[in-house]
Structure formats: structure tokens, C-alpha cells
Amino acid sequence: MDGVLSLNRKLFKHHWPPFLNKTPFTTHAHFVDKSLLQPLSSLQCGAILQSLTNIKWLTKGQQLHAYIIVSGNIQNNTYLTTKLAAFYANCGHMTDAQVIFDGIVLKNSFLWNFMIRGYACNGLPVKALVLYQQMSCFGQKADKFTYPFVIKACGDFLNVEMGRRIHGEAVHSGFDSDIYVANSLLAMYSKFGDMWTARMVFDRMPVRDITSWNTMISGYVKNGKPKEALTIFYLMKQTGSSSDGMTLVGLLCTCADLAALKQGKEIHGYVIRNRYALCMDFLMNPLIEVYFKCNSMVYVRRLFEKMAWKDTVSWNSMISGYARNNYAFESLSLFCRMIQEGAKPDQVTFISVLVACDQITALQFGMSVHSYLVKNGFGATTVVATALIDMYAKCGNLACARRVFCETPEKNLICWSVMISGYGIHGMGREAVSLFHEMIKNNIIPDEGVLTSVLSACSHTGLVAEGKEIFYTVTKDYDVEPVLAHYSCMVDLLGRAGHLDEAYKLIQTMEINPSSDIWAAFLNACRLHRNVEMAEISAQNFFDMNAKQVGGYICLSNIYAAEKRWDDVERVRTLMREKGLTKPPGCSFVEFDKMVHQFLVGDKSHPQIEDIYAKLRQLNHLLKEVGYKPDTSSVLYNVDEETKENMLWDHSERLAIAFVLINTGPNTIIRITKNLRVCRDCHTVIKLISKITCREIIMRDIRRFHHFRDGFCSCGDYW
DNA sequence: CTAGGGTTAG
Numbered sequence: 001m002d003g004v005l006s007l008n009r010k011l012f013k014h015h016w017p018p019f020l021n022k023t024p025f026t027t028h029a030h031f032v033d034k035s036l037l038q039p040l041s042s043l044q045c046g047a048i049l050q051s052l053t054n055i056k057w058l059t060k061g062q063q064l065h066a067y068i069i070v071s072g073n074i075q076n077n078t079y080l081t082t083k084l085a086a087f088y089a090n091c092g093h094m095t096d097a098q099v100i101f102d103g104i105v106l107k108n109s110f111l112w113n114f115m116i117r118g119y120a121c122n123g124l125p126v127k128a129l130v131l132y133q134q135m136s137c138f139g140q141k142a143d144k145f146t147y148p149f150v151i152k153a154c155g156d157f158l159n160v161e162m163g164r165r166i167h168g169e170a171v172h173s174g175f176d177s178d179i180y181v182a183n184s185l186l187a188m189y190s191k192f193g194d195m196w197t198a199r200m201v202f203d204r205m206p207v208r209d210i211t212s213w214n215t216m217i218s219g220y221v222k223n224g225k226p227k228e229a230l231t232i233f234y235l236m237k238q239t240g241s242s243s244d245g246m247t248l249v250g251l252l253c254t255c256a257d258l259a260a261l262k263q264g265k266e267i268h269g270y271v272i273r274n275r276y277a278l279c280m281d282f283l284m285n286p287l288i289e290v291y292f293k294c295n296s297m298v299y300v301r302r303l304f305e306k307m308a309w310k311d312t313v314s315w316n317s318m319i320s321g322y323a324r325n326n327y328a329f330e331s332l333s334l335f336c337r338m339i340q341e342g343a344k345p346d347q348v349t350f351i352s353v354l355v356a357c358d359q360i361t362a363l364q365f366g367m368s369v370h371s372y373l374v375k376n377g378f379g380a381t382t383v384v385a386t387a388l389i390d391m392y393a394k395c396g397n398l399a400c401a402r403r404v405f406c407e408t409p410e411k412n413l414i415c416w417s418v419m420i421s422g423y424g425i426h427g428m429g430r431e432a433v434s435l436f437h438e439m440i441k442n443n444i445i446p447d448e449g450v451l452t453s454v455l456s457a458c459s460h461t462g463l464v465a466e467g468k469e470i471f472y473t474v475t476k477d478y479d480v481e482p483v484l485a486h487y488s489c490m491v492d493l494l495g496r497a498g499h500l501d502e503a504y505k506l507i508q509t510m511e512i513n514p515s516s517d518i519w520a521a522f523l524n525a526c527r528l529h530r531n532v533e534m535a536e537i538s539a540q541n542f543f544d545m546n547a548k549q550v551g552g553y554i555c556l557s558n559i560y561a562a563e564k565r566w567d568d569v570e571r572v573r574t575l576m577r578e579k580g581l582t583k584p585p586g587c588s589f590v591e592f593d594k595m596v597h598q599f600l601v602g603d604k605s606h607p608q609i610e611d612i613y614a615k616l617r618q619l620n621h622l623l624k625e626v627g628y629k630p631d632t633s634s635v636l637y638n639v640d641e642e643t644k645e646n647m648l649w650d651h652s653e654r655l656a657i658a659f660v661l662i663n664t665g666p667n668t669i670i671r672i673t674k675n676l677r678v679c680r681d682c683h684t685v686i687k688l689i690s691k692i693t694c695r696e697i698i699m700r701d702i703r704r705f706h707h708f709r710d711g712f713c714s715c716g717d718y719w
Numbered sequence: 720c721t722a723g724g725g726t727t728a729g
Binding site for chain 1 (some may be wrong): 722723724727729
């Protein structure tokens with residue numbers, strides 16, 4: 001490889017005409033100063049063009065193109081025009097390549113292949129396939145160079161039917177025994193998700209090389225079959241085939257999938273020991289993934305800090321890894337460091353950052369990311385727009401979410417889905433339902449994901465009839481298999497609306513086995529409608545499933561506490577402890593002055609804590625004057641009323657609200673986020689605070705948003 | 720002129 005490259009460079013230098021070293025011309029003929037020209041033969045031009053093609057030096061090639069035009073060499077010179085088309089195709093400038101290609105009458109197979117390759121390797125598989133069909137119309141036969149590119153195009157375009165046909169043609173013409181053709185077939189079937197056929201092609205290959213083995217390993221990994229990937233690796237070792245860096249990439253992805261920390265570390269050690277023989281840069285990024293999937297935050301950080309060479313993907317892996325593992329603060333601070341250190345963020349970076357913003361409701365941060373995107377010309381692609389819509393919706397700014405949604409010209413299924421669930425979590429079920437119908441009118445075929453979004457929107461608003469209708473028509477008309485998430489939404493919808501019997505009947509008649517989530521949803525409905533008898537049935541089912549969600553346990557203890565059955569409360573608690581489950585402490589976030597402030601329940605660590613408690617005492621006093629009576633039913637301890645009442649005033653959301661009230665002017669909207677469900681008493685208190693302080697309070701709890709204004713909440717006390 | 724890599728929203 002190195003030899004080839006240096007040879008080309010030499011050739012390059014030798015033939016280099018002086019005018020090319022002048023100012024870089026960006027466009028063609030009229031920029032060339034004719035006095036500087038020294039005559040070059042078309043053979044010389046062709047040789048230079050060849051080297052420029054190999055190293056993809058676009059600007060120099062364009063200058064040479066200009067020279068060729070000016071010097072009159074281009075007329076009727078198929079030799080040069082073919083090379084020019086190949087040059088543009090190799091640089092990915094397919095429009096230029098196509099213009100030249102169209103002007104060539106005698107097209108040889110070299111030219112066809114280069115054009116097909118150009119389209120296939122530059123994200124235009126459909127054009128590659130069209131060209132391939134034209135090629136056979138022109139009577140030009142496909143050869144062993146043509147097949148790898150058309151097969152790649154079929155794989156990228158996911159055109160299974162055409163892929164199979166071309167495979168057949170290759171077999172018919174005998175080119176399938178060519179190792180490049182066979183390897184492309186392996187990659188194509190992997191992309192189709194058809195590992196069975198890939199394996200069949202692989203098993204029938206007369207000879208295999210490292211690429212064949214590596215393609216099979218990564219194919220299995222991409223299709224969620226890490227165990228089969230390992231089998232191929234062992235087979236590879238047995239046959240004595242050597243492996244390379246790419247093999248290790250495949251193995252690392254396998255380790256990540258299986259959360260195999262030990263094996264991942266072994267490979268890490270191997271890479272370090274062989275760092276001079278391997279190209280390490282590739283391997284560090286998949287290693288980051290392994291450590292993240294194994295929840296090894298310490299290893300991941302140590303590895304990252306030691307990496308001398310970090311590219312955009314390294315930063316992205318870290319930022320998205322932290323975000324996926326709920327380390328939003330680390331994710332955002334790493335993003336800031338990335339910008340400071342001058343690394344170049346891309347689309348993936350922004351999507352990951354916006355996900356981190358969702359988690360801690362960092363609206364201001366998310367907005368500044370949005371403006372960074374606009375300023376730096378990252379034209380909002382649908383993916384980025386979708387992440388923005390989700391961020392705005394989850395950070396409580398539905399108006400901005402709607403605006404980005406409307407300004408996105410090409411909305412895909414996920415884009416609609418995000419907006420629908422955005423309406424849902426803000427309690428705007430009717431808007432969600434009508435958007436869902438609008439989506440269908442726009443010929444978007446619903447899938448199970450968007451069905452979950454719209455059903456959950458119905459359940460937040462109690463739209464029983466609408467939810468039922470959508471559930472039954474979508475699963476029937478669009479061939480969507482109902483999954484647990486849908487039943488969960490339906491049980492929640494029916495149960496919370498008070499149709500406990502119907503919800504129970506649905507659980508009993510559903511076609512898949514109910515999960516613990518479903519029993520938890522039913523349990524919650526029983527709590528709301530204070531049906532202890534039904535609650536105990538669902539609790540029994542919930543416990544039988546050996547469930548790990550704390551929510552169900554807390555819900556049941558709440559039910560017992562409300563009935564003052566303290567022995568039962570204690571029994572549930574013990575059960576929780578035995579399972580090693582703990583109730584996470586209540587925690588609220590608030591973004592203020594470019595910082596996210598975090599308050600735990602009963603937190604005394606904040607610098608302004610004395611002022612905060614003073615404010616809360618004052619509020620308590622004011623609230624009592626307007627008739628507030630504390631509802632201590634959600635306190636799960638059997639203690640006297642006064643202690644219970646004091647415990648309520650320790651709740652994290654109150655601390656956060658008091659903090660904002662102290663530090664902001666009268667018209668500022670208060671935005672807070674809580675990690676658990678808001679308790680009934682806090683809900684009442686916040687409604688009253690919004691009234692007596694004339695403040696709008698927007699609160700996100702674990703399930704949805706509550707917009708408090710003038711003593712009322714947007715959820716209509718239905719949550 | 721040929722094939723295989725890592726990060727991605729509900």
C-alpha cells in the first residue's frame with residue numbers, strides 16, 4: 001500500500017506542470033492564464049489525471065480539466081474524457097462525472113465500472129443500479145469489477161429482490177467464485193439481515209481471506225447475533241487464518257453486545273501489547289463502547305483521557321455513552337470541553353447532547369445548542385430536527401417543539417412520533433390524536449412505536465374512546481402486532497379512567513403474557529380508585545413475577561398507607577429490601593444562571609438553604625391562610641401528623657421552587673424536573689403557590705408535565 | 720478500478 005502511494009507521488013511530481021502550483025482555481029477554463037501554459041501531450045495529461053484520481057485531489061484535477069479544455073485536447077479524445085469521468089467519479093463529484101460520461105460515445109467497461117462505483121460509494125445506490133441496467137442495455141457485459149459495486153448498491157438500497165437476481169447472474173456467469181464478488185455478497189446479505197444466506201455463500205466459498213471472515217463476524221454482530229460471531233472467530237482460529245485490526249473491531253462489538261468486560265479487557269491488553277503492529281486509532285473507539293456497555297465508567301474515562309488521538313467519533317462515543325447511561329452532566333461537560341479543545345462536532349454529537357439535555361431538562365443549554373446549530377450552518381436534517389423537537393418537548397417548551405416540527409420539511413415516522421408523544425406528556429391528548437390522523441393522511445404507515453406514543457397520549461388525558469378506536473384499527477389495518485407496551489398503555493388508559501373491570505378483562509384476554517409493567521399500571525389505577533381488593537390481586541401477580549421495578553412496591557405501600565395498614569406497609573418494605581431494591585431519594589432539578597441545580601429530599605447542602613427554608617415557612621403560612629390542609633396520605637411512615645407534615649415540606653420540588661422564587665423576578669416561569677412522581681400534597685401546594693405568587697410553574701415528573709397557573713394544573717388533577 | 724470498521728432521535 002505504502003509502495004503504491006509513494007510511486008504515485010513520484011509520478012505526480014515528475015509530470016507536474018508549473019501553472020498548477022499557482023493560486024488554486026476553483027472553476028474551469030476562464031481562470032487559466034494562457035501565457036503560463038506549457039504544452040502537455042494527452043498521454044501526459046492522462047498520466048497526471050490517473051495519479052490525481054488515485055489520491056482524490058479534486059482542485060488540482062479541476063485545474064487540469066481546465067487546461068485540457070483550453071489546450072483543445074478534449075475534442076474527440078475518448079482516452080482523456082474517460083479518465084476525466086473516472087476522476088470526478090472517484091472524487092465523488094457525480095454530476096460532473098455524469099456530464100462527461102454522457103458525452104462519451106464509446107463507453108468501455110472501465111468507464112461503466114468507475115461510474116457505478118462512484119454512485120455506489122457516494123451514497124447513491126439507486127443511480128448505481130440504474131446505470132447497471134443501462135449498461136446491459138448497451139450490450140456491455142458485467143465483469144468481476146462490476147459485481148462488487150452493484151452488489152454493494154443493492155445492500156445499501158436494501159433491494160433484496162434485485163440483490164438476489166444479481167447474485168444469480170453472478171453465479172450464472174461464473175463470477176461468484178471471485179473472492180471480491182463473494183465478499184460483497186456476504187456484506188450484502190448481512191445488510192439484508194439474512195445471515196442464513198450469507199452463511200451459505202460463505203460455506204461454499206472455495207477460498208476465503210481475512211475480509212471474508214471479518215465480514216461474517218461483523219455481519220453477525222450487526223444482526224444481534226454475538227454468539228454466532230464468536231463461533232466464526234473460533235472457526236477462523238482453527239483454520240489457521242490470521243486476523244487483523246478489523247477482526248478485533250468485530251470482536252470488540254461482540255464484547256459490547258454481550259457486556260463481556262473480561263474479554264474486552266483482554267483485547268484491550270492485546271491491543272496495547274501490539275500497538276506498533278496494529279492501527280490503534282480504530283480500536284479505541286469500539287473499546288469505549290465495550291466499557292460503556294459494561295457500565296465501567298472508571299475504565300472508560302481512564303481510557304479516554306489516555307487516548308492521544310481523539311477524533312469526532314471518540315468524543316461522540318463518550319458523549320452519547322454518558323447520555324445513554326444517565327450521566328447527563330458528564331455528557332454535557334464533555335461536550336463543552338470538546339468545543340473548547342477545538343474538536344469538530346457533527347450531527348451525532350448534537351443528537352447525543354440533546355438527549356442529555358432531555359434527561360435533566362436543561363432547556364437553556366438545549367436552546368444554546370439549537371442556536372449553535374443555526375449559526376454554524378448545520379442545516380437541520382430530519383434527524384437533528386427530531387432530536388430538537390424531543391428536547392423541547394421534554395424540557396417543557398412545547399411551543400418551540402411545535403415550531404421546529406412545522407419547519408421540518410421532510411418528516412419521517414419518528415419525527416411525527418416524537419411530536420405526538422410531546423403532546424401526550426403535556427396532557428394535550430386531543431392534539432396528539434389529531435396529529436396522529438394527520439400523519440396517516442400524509443401516507444406515513446404507523447408502526448408499533450408511534451402507536452405507543454399516541455396510546456400513551458390518550459391515557460394521559462383519559463381519552464378512552466379515541467384510544468380504544470386507535471388501538472383496534474391500527475393493529476388490524478396496518479398489521480401491527482400489539483406488544484406489551486400497547487397493552488400497558490391500554491390498561492393505564494382504562495384503569496385510570498375508572499374502568500377497572502374492563503382493564504382487568506383486557507389483561508386476562510390479551511394474547512401475550514402480561515408483564516410486571518402491566519400489573520404495575522393496573523396497581524396504580526387501583527390506588528387512584530382506592531380499590532384495595534383489586535389492588536391485592538394485581539400486587540400478588542406483580543410479586544409472582546419477581547419484578548424489579550421499585551414503582552410497583554412504592555405504589556402498593558401507598559395503597560396500604562392510605563388505609564393505615566402499617567403492618568402491610570412494613571411487609572412490602574421488607575420484601576423490597578429482600579430483593580435488594582431501594583426507593584431512590586426524591587430529587588429535583590432546576591436550571592438557573594447557566595447551571596443545573598440539584599435538590600435532594602431534605603437537602604441541606606445548598607449554599608442558600610437557610611433562605612430557602614425561610615421562604616418555605618412563609619409559603620406554608622400563606623397557604624394555610626387560604627385554607628390549605630396538608631394531605632399526609634403519601635407519607636409512608638407511621639408517625640404523628642406533625643412529623644408527617646414537616647416531612648412533606650422537605651420534598652425536593654418545594655426546595656427547588658423556593659430557590660427559584662428567591663432568585664428570580666416576578667414574571668419568570670419556574671421550570672423544575674423531578675425524578676419521581678409528584679405526590680398529591682405537593683401537587684396541591686404547587687397549585688396554590690402558582691396562585692398566590694402569580695407565577696407559572698412548569699414541572700416534569702417521571703411520567704408527564706404539569707403546567708401550574710393561577711391555582712390550576714394542566715393535568716386537571718388527572719395523573 | 721475491485722470487498723470489511725466505530726458514534727445516530729420515538
